[in-house]
Amino acid sequence: MSESKVKRFRLEENWEGGYFGDRHEQGVYDADSGKNVYWVQDLAGECPEDATITRDLMSAYGWLEVVNYGIELGKHGFDKAELFELGGDA
Secondary structure (H helix, E strand, C coil), rough: CCCCCCCCCEEEEEEEECCCCCCCEEEEEEEECCCCCEEEECEEEEEEECCCCCEEEEECCHHHHHHHHHHHHHHHCCCCCCCCCCCCCC
């Protein structure tokens, strides 16, 4: 059995208060190159309808789940993904 090869990413999280309440942001960076590969922030503050990382927006942890799913697809021979609409060709 071969040893796992793990790609590492650096997570940076910031919280800042402002006029519209607290704002949370996350950035994910390639640990080797430093390139930003994912970034998300709360859209506004404390209004219940505002999209936030903890409620509506994909967090860095959710992004990592998607990356790992893509790795699994690659292991099964897939090299491309496409979208289709319900009622369309499956």
